[in-house]
Amino acid sequence: MRESGVGMKTLAIIGGGAAGLTAAVVASLSVRKARLGEGGSALEGVHVVLYEADERVGRSILATGNGRCNFSNSDISQGDFRNGAFVADAVMVLEDVVSELDLGKKRPRYVYGQAVHDFFAALGLEWREEGEGRLYPRSGRASSVLDVLRGACDALGVELRCGLAVEAVEPPAGLASKTTRDRGSRFTLKMADGSFERADAVIVACGGSVARAMLPDSFLFVETTPVLGPLATDARVARQLDNIRVRGTARLMRNEAQVACEEGEVLFRKYGLSGIAVFNLSRDAQPGDVVEVDLLPGLRDCDVEPYAFSRFKALTKIYGHGLTCGAYLRGFVLPQVARVVLKEVGFDEDAKCLKADVPEIMRAFKRLRFTVEGIADARQCQVHRGGFSVETFSPCTMEALKVPGLFAAGEMLDVDAACGGYNLHWAWTSGIIAGSSAVARLTGGEVRSFPASSASAGALVGGEE
Numbered sequence: 001m002r003e004s005g006v007g008m009k010t011l012a013i014i015g016g017g018a019a020g021l022t023a024a025v026v027a028s029l030s031v032r033k034a035r036l037g038e039g040g041s042a043l044e045g046v047h048v049v050l051y052e053a054d055e056r057v058g059r060s061i062l063a064t065g066n067g068r069c070n071f072s073n074s075d076i077s078q079g080d081f082r083n084g085a086f087v088a089d090a091v092m093v094l095e096d097v098v099s100e101l102d103l104g105k106k107r108p109r110y111v112y113g114q115a116v117h118d119f120f121a122a123l124g125l126e127w128r129e130e131g132e133g134r135l136y137p138r139s140g141r142a143s144s145v146l147d148v149l150r151g152a153c154d155a156l157g158v159e160l161r162c163g164l165a166v167e168a169v170e171p172p173a174g175l176a177s178k179t180t181r182d183r184g185s186r187f188t189l190k191m192a193d194g195s196f197e198r199a200d201a202v203i204v205a206c207g208g209s210v211a212r213a214m215l216p217d218s219f220l221f222v223e224t225t226p227v228l229g230p231l232a233t234d235a236r237v238a239r240q241l242d243n244i245r246v247r248g249t250a251r252l253m254r255n256e257a258q259v260a261c262e263e264g265e266v267l268f269r270k271y272g273l274s275g276i277a278v279f280n281l282s283r284d285a286q287p288g289d290v291v292e293v294d295l296l297p298g299l300r301d302c303d304v305e306p307y308a309f310s311r312f313k314a315l316t317k318i319y320g321h322g323l324t325c326g327a328y329l330r331g332f333v334l335p336q337v338a339r340v341v342l343k344e345v346g347f348d349e350d351a352k353c354l355k356a357d358v359p360e361i362m363r364a365f366k367r368l369r370f371t372v373e374g375i376a377d378a379r380q381c382q383v384h385r386g387g388f389s390v391e392t393f394s395p396c397t398m399e400a401l402k403v404p405g406l407f408a409a410g411e412m413l414d415v416d417a418a419c420g421g422y423n424l425h426w427a428w429t430s431g432i433i434a435g436s437s438a439v440a441r442l443t444g445g446e447v448r449s450f451p452a453s454s455a456s457a458g459a460l461v462g463g464e465e
Helices: 018-037 084-100 114-123 143-156 208-214 276-281 301-322 335-344 355-366 422-443
Strands: 009-014 046-052 127-129 134-137 159-162 166-170 187-191 196-199 201-204 221-227 231-233 245-254 257-269 272-274 290-294 368-375 383-388 406-408
Touching: 009 018, 009 166, 009 187, 009 196, 009 422, 018 046, 018 114, 018 143, 018 201, 018 422, 046 422, 084 114, 084 422, 114 143, 114 422, 166 208, 187 201, 201 422, 208 221, 208 383, 245 276, 257 276, 272 276, 272 368, 301 355, 335 355, 406 422
Parallel strands: 009 046, 009 201, 046 159, 201 406
Antiparallel strands: 127 134, 166 187, 187 196, 221 383, 231 272, 231 368, 245 257, 245 290, 257 272, 290 368
16 A cells, blocks of 8 residues: 655546646646745645556547647637536636636636636647637647646656556545445545555546546446547448548438538548548437438539539530530549449449439439448547536536545546547646646635536626527
8 A cells, every 4th residue: 555655645646648637737736836825835745646557648649630639729619518518617717727827817707718728828839720720739749739748747746657557446434335445534546456545635537438437336427438430331332432531511310300410521431431520420420320421512402403404504515415424523523432423323424414314413412321330440439428427526626526535527527529629628628627626625725616507507608608
């Protein structure tokens, strides 16, 4: 059993990903602030330790955004998130936390997002904005995000304990299930090698498939499902278009009713569909649903026929009676896409193109349909939907409502969003709040609170109700 020195309080952070590293940095900054305010006693009495099962921290950060790390978005609102009211409540305190640590200016609480950006600016990260508000490090490499977080951990004295897997956290006696052994008022960390370690406060930030086993069964848990990944579909058409990318609109249909709609890139694969638009649809997709790919998103259904005839008329001036179906689509889509879609609707690319047929040909590009079978490869999914119920944690501290000193961040909580930097933004947000709140709990500082559901009662996020 590993013990801290006499009088030393330990804050254990479990998970060296986005949320865990952020929590470690902010916790250490909060400890330093407390020391400066209390003549040195606070820092000397708190030790921040981060446990990571992998041999190094931040591997998940390096893998995001195809190695470029879309770390945030310039336009974020409550509506972007599952359990958005909880996120909005968190935002109510985020600006204050960052401002009080002298990392950014105090702003109106409805200006969401800037506090996270201030945090990274204070660490030295610079970035640029790309399409749809996506923010990437200026270097174009995800390693720049990890570098500033690791550099801050080193400078602030965070102890990184890599290659040590924590299997479960047992709260102090009287706060956990009846199976908890009496080990005083401290948390017990059960390690994968059978050993135990102690901590005075714990932030769990590992998430994903290991989340459920981390805390006692008494915590409400929403079973996790990998989302933001490729979809396996009927592959008859998809395999013929393997590795071809198109831009358009992808609609998720269930019983012929639209469930969700995404504009952007669709990547055809042998097993089905991938690409950002499909990743976003995967959050709602169920086996038996249909993904309808529209390669003419700017063309209304009522305008398809006039457009088809207009194109036919223009091309007959060039090709005359020699206009084939393939020539009719030349310059419109890639030849392989034209060939496959024509075959789907019963036309041969070398056959003569008839005026009466062109509306049907064009409509085929409006509704290229694929039946969903499920997630194609969970390993490619960016997040796990689910986690511990937000009803059991405070949005302004990330602390468990019934277990003081126990905090959660990132994917540990049932919050997720679409692609575009939103999920990492949540990881940073929850990590900042958890790190600050955990130190406040250990040092006797003010633990933030406000009435529950304040966001749904009228707080604004990103200017939206």
